[in-house]
Amino acid sequence: MFTGIVQGTAELVTINEADAFRTHVLALPGAMRDGLEVGASVAHNGVCLTVTHIDGEHVSFDLMRETLRVTNLGALGVGDKVNIERAARFGDEIGGHAMSGHVMAMAELIEIDAAPNNRRIWFRLPAELRRFVFAKGYIGVDGASLTIGAVRESESNQSGQQGLEFCVDLIPETLARTIMAERGVGEQVNIEIDPQTQAIVETVERVMVAQRHE
Template sequence: MFTGIVQGIATVEEVTAVTGLSTLALRFPDDRVQGITIGASVAINGTCLTVTRQQDNVLYFDAMQETLKATTLGALSVGDRVNFERAARIGDEIGGHLLSGHVHTTADIVEIERPENNVTIWFSLPENWARYVFPKGYIAINGASLTIGEVTGTRFNVHLIPETLRATTFGKAEVGDRVNIEIDSQTQTIVDTLARLGYDRPASNTTNFGSASS
């Protein structure tokens, strides 16, 4: 399990691709690999991966075909930067919300607003996943636990403070970038349960209930 509090940024050192499998070599900050072991779980842009090898502060991960298909990891290349979070331990503070590290879908950045001292990023996601996105609700974007601001059809935004921009890859985000999305599990359960009872929410429902900060 993860908390959605990004612990830092790693850089892609090497990508080795064979049929149905990519091995990612990621360079971590020196102080973030202490106590890491082979087999440990680390969320890379919100995707739970297993450490297969370590060489100093470079960790190696294997991403299988299904992972490459369902996430943005298959598009990574040398020099790219990724958010990371090591698996939570019992007793850790949960500053965000509980995440599984299982990416549900991807979304595209369609607009970036830069008012003074913060940034608002608009995303567009597939219609069948928009039904789980509500203003003031939780969502994980590239592994970061964020609060949803406005929702309009299949588009939604998040408002990012300077610390979030500094600590994550969102500080360098650009229109057209694709990101990994993990829907809040409690929201998904509630929406699906109501749908089974006949109280379905249309996927294209349009709402706009103000904004929230993250």
């Protein structure tokens, strides 16, 4: 489990490519390596990955086909940075919200409203996730636990499905600690819906369907 409180960033220093498979080697800062062992879970841009090898500051992680398809990790190159969070431990303070590290989709960054001390960023969400997103709810964006500031309807996609756009407001600490300050319009971010919100929405939908068929 993760909390969505990004602990810092790490640089991708090596990529080993194989058929529908990748190994990423990151240069992890010292504090992020404390007690780290092979088999441990570490979130990269919100994606839960397993440590496969440790060589000093260089730590390796394997990316499977589904990870490359669903997340933005497959688009990374050497020199790029990712948001990093070590797995939560019992007794840790939950400063964000409970996150599983299972990214559901990507969202496109479509608008940036920068102010001197904060930044509002708008994203376009895939239509299939729109029912889980509402103002003041939680959402995971590249592994960061954020509060949705506002939502608005977006244009229909090629299938005629109505999508949704949402924004988040970022304080200086978030901009300094994560890669969000470097994101530009047109880039894709990883999205994890709040698991509790997803469970509640899907339960209510099942109950309503059952009632209609009584």
